[in-house]
Amino acid sequence: MIQTIDLRGRARDRATLRRLIPRPILDIDVASSSARDLIGDVSERGESALLEQSERFDGVRPQHVRVNADAIDAALAALDPAVRAALEEAIRRVRAASAAQVPVATRTEFGSGALVEQRWHPVERVGLYVPGGKAVYPSSVVMNVVPAQVAGVRSIALASPAQRQYDGAVHPTILAAAGLLGITEVYAMGGAGAIGAFAHGVPSIGLEPVDVVTGPGNIFVAAAKRLVKGLVGIDSEAGTTEILVIADASADARLVAADLVSQAEHDEAAASLLVTDSAPFAAAVERELPAIVASTAHSERVATALGGPQSAVVLVDDLEAAADFSNVYGPEHLELQVEDVAALLPLIHSAGAVFVGPHSPVSLGDYLAGSNHVLPTGGGARFSSGLGAFTFLRPQQIVTYSETALETVAPHIVALSTAEDLPAHGEAVTARFAPRPVD
Structure with a gap:
């Protein structure tokens, strides 16, 4: 066995x-060729490509790629109370663990008037992928959405494959989990095409490009995330x-x-x-x-x-x-x-x-x-981490120097800029201390 x-x-x-x-014999490199074609098709033809890919891979053509808000509300109202209680407890726990992942802002002073601050700033918009092939994953809705919310992301879109047994709609339990978390932008799309749609946007359905794509999926989803990395950020190749x-x-x-x-x-x-x-x-x-x-x-x-x-x-x-x-x-x-x-x-x-x-x-x-269940696969844990609030945060350095503090380091700046044959760098500093010409 x-x-x-x-x-x-x-x-x-x-x-x-x-x-x-x-x-596995089928690795990401092998899947990349197919994923590249699917992403390119979505980039060029948008909604039409997504609908055709749903027919091809999910066996059903969605009536609408973008899910109506009423469908989300109805799914939440019909959710099994036991499942709702379990999701609410999962949300509570993941929210607490994610909050502990948010780094604190720091201040480093190099004497009077010389300050470097580091703050952690959320990305503006994210696309979260929830698989839906052989199983239903409302837990992945929680694992994707909660860290993004904790990080302070303002715009969140969610995608999950169309389901044949629900006439091309997203699985109602997925919709209910989204509703529990206040997510109203949901799309019936799956696989590499969904990743491409997040990265490039689909104007005809109101899908604007995102800054970061996260979420687990099959080998083709992992390949697609590798292909769009650079155009957007990704969490890891969670295949x-x-x-x-x-x-x-x-x-x-x-x-x-x-x-x-x-x-x-x-x-x-x-x-x-x-x-x-x-x-x-x-x-x-x-x-x-x-x-x-x-x-x-x-x-x-x-x-x-x-x-x-x-x-x-x-x-x-x-x-x-x-x-x-x-x-x-x-x-x-x-x-x-x-x-x-x-x-x-x-x-x-x-x-x-x-x-x-x-x-x-x-x-x-x-x-x-x-803990979060969106984790790197295929050896990715050797160099990347699982999904967390930090996935949606960027460290930004804020530099504030006074005139006196800049004058203190000016000779060092001039020395280094000269050594690098970039004299204008040093001149931009010394110009601040040169006498101003008299009119």
Whole structure:
């Protein structure tokens, strides 16, 4: 059901590990060609391209790409009370955790009259993507919208694919979650085309270009975000989900197997990895998997994901080697189910989010931990972070010098501008102290 990769006794340098890491066959580079065409089509033809792409990929043509505000209100009114209560609690927790991410303004003084202030200023407008292919993700509405609101973003647009079972409308639970958060600008569009629409704008439906695009999605959404980066900001290439569990013999094999299955449920290309220094424990997990897979609702999808080249049980010599493997892999979700977490955690450097102990499963982070579930995939955790309030903030430096403070550093400015053969830089400073000509 799942392959085994035995790294015991093997070299642990980064280059070797990178060659041995299991990844899906379909990667972002392969998907980029298709995503580029879809984005270009939306850029050129706007609404017509979005409607045709919905027919092609979602199997339905929306009556309207932009969702009417009345539909949002109706969806919220019809929302299951239990789901509403769960969303409200998730909103409360994510809002509190996001508020803690907002950096404080600072002041640095270099003597009297010489001041550099740093403030954190929100972007003006964002486009938030909520996937809607194999599942419904109202939780992703919360994870996208709340940090943007906490950061102080004034203009928020949200997109989610048209749903065939709702005659081309956005899923009502997605609309209800948007309504709970006061979001009224919602579009029935999905995939790479939606990312392109956010980046380029679609005037005919009132969609103005955004400054930042965020949100998880499939490999084509991730590819599209890579392609528009530079035209707009992005959070990360949050593509098909990943879980990596580091466990030793003290862990519960049944719980580890359940966690691997939980993420494989997302998509046939989802990656589920167990890294362990115990061959007997690995065997125990493999014995647990068939029954859990068979009993879950999406068993066929799960079996495909677990049997794919991107999923594996990885045997290592010790937990230090497990940490080395994980750091090179850079998992979206990392679980630590080991006896001595205090010794292992300092060795972990690259992970979108870390879940510690047997009672902190990834599912907790997906919904109610208070952390954000929009996280980098495909190794992106080695150089980028998950979504947070900071995603929507820009540090700005405000420089205020008095005449005396500038005069103090003027000789240094002249010296450096001369060394760089940019004398006008120095002259712009000395001009402020030269005698003014008499009329």
